[in-house]
Amino acid sequence: MKNFNLYESFSFIDEDILEQSEQKSKKILMYNWKKWGTLVACCLIMIVAFVMPNLPTSSSPGKPQTNPDGNVKKYGVSDTDTPQPQDNTQASVDTQAGTKKHPASTTNTEDGAKKRPTNAIDETLTLSEAQKVKYLGAYMLSKGPSGFALESIQHYQDDTSNYLNGLWTKGGDSFDEISWRVSLYDETYANHITSVADTKNYDLSLYPFPLADSVPEELFGIVEHPIFHIEELTLDVVNRRAYSFDNDNDTNEIRMSFGVLYDDIVVEVTTKGISSKWLYEQLINLKNK
Amino acid sequence: MTDEKIIETFWQRDEQAIQESNNKYGKYCYTIANNILHDREDSEECVNDTWLKAWLAIPPQRPMKLKWFFAKITRNLSLNKYKSKNANKRSNGEVSLILDELSECLSGSNEVESEYMAKELGNAVNIFVRSLPQRECNVFIRRYFYSEPISCIADRYGLTIHNTTVMLSRTRKKL
Secondary structure (H helix, E strand, O other): OHHHHHHHHHHHOOHHHHHHHHOOOHHHHHHHHHHHHHHHHHHHHHHHHHHHHHOOOOOOOOOOOEOOOOOEOEEEOOOOOOOEEEOOOOOOOOOOOOOOOOOOOOOOOOOOOOOOOOOOEEEEEOHHHHHOOOOOHHHOOOOOOOOOEEEEEEEEEOOOOEEEEEEEEOOOOOOOEEEEEEEEOOHHHHHHEEOOOOHHHOOHHHOOOOHHHHOOHHHHHHHHOOEEEHHHOOHHHHHHOOEEOOOOOOOOOEEEEEEEEEOOEEEEEEEEOOOHHHHHHHHHHHHHO | OOHHHHHHHHHOOOOHHHHHHHHHHHHHHHHHHHHHHOOHHHHHHHHHHHHHHHHHHOOOOOOOOHHHHHHHHHHHHHHHHHHHHOOOOOOOOHHHHHHHHHHOOOOOOOOOOHHHHHHHHHHHHHHHHHOOOHHHHHHHHHHHOOOOOHHHHHHHHOOOHHHHHHHHHHHHHHO
16 A cells, blocks of 8 residues: 555654744734624624614705615625625626525735635535526536436636536445536637647547656646547546556546536546546537537 | 743643644644545554654654654644545545545666665755745645645635636646
């Protein structure tokens, strides 16, 4: 069990490295103070906004503030220092489902973590909710093969990303699973697109494992995760992405990982324990969506 | 009680040292064990065995930092228990995912005596993680020393799960 030896070897990590890893990002800790401080400030402002107009004065009773459209202004929490007024007619997001959405927190860690916009969506959906997601839902897998059940579907959307991520598993003692991700195409996928004629970009039979040793460095990104045009996809191509792994602790069934481009939609699949024929049929069936 | 006082109590062979260690680091050690074993009883047993191991090791040892000293003992005990429990069957949980991930990093080299291999690999891993940028190093350690789920790591460092997964994948390739 060589991988277990490697896992055990982490016990020899130096202590200063362990200590360094214990520290949460200072920016996150500061953000938490900002967040709670902002909440308290907003509560106070709301109390003042409601109480002050209702205090008995010689003039007429205070009226709720309204914006030019006549909608009542509400003050909501944002991740900025001062609360921003929100319009009642705030546009709904693309999900159209009545599931709860929570604005993602924004953080700017000192070691350069990605900053999430305030209107990002990060939610768990049912299959039927996911299928209604604009642009993406039609390409979500509707059913796993026999023995597989849907475990979860996540929908994430912000200014730069929009994807659905579904996971089907066999459950019990099995590690077999299907990860099915649907995204809008963007330029980050460009380097992974390959013609099926360029077998060196995707045919795993050409490269013994581990791939880090056998695949030329300039091809590593694309060999690890190629994306095919749906018009070119064949069962033979899918078979060339299939491999198995002799691992005492995991499934010995075949695994596959690649993407398929349908116009401007990318479907990325990572599978363990399903047949290439079944997978190919699911992908081809999406062709006419 | 400070670490220095606890260590001094160990040296005086006062069993209060174990109680104080448990008060201060019991939950921490339990978390490390439970991340590997996902079993309350087994994890508690590993934590108790940690105090026994520490009692036998101090003296003559005088650890610089008790926290890491206990962490490594607990981790090793948990891994041994995991191995003995899962020798002949597959298991669920974070460790199986971690082993799957680490499989990518290994070539088909000949089998070597496992203890020697672990220490030699440990030296190599130390050199490797020191070469990483701080964030990648921290994420890598949280995953493969502490066996933390990716979602917890993402929360800790303010990253998305996807970012964390990609970061780990790239770091494994470098390894």
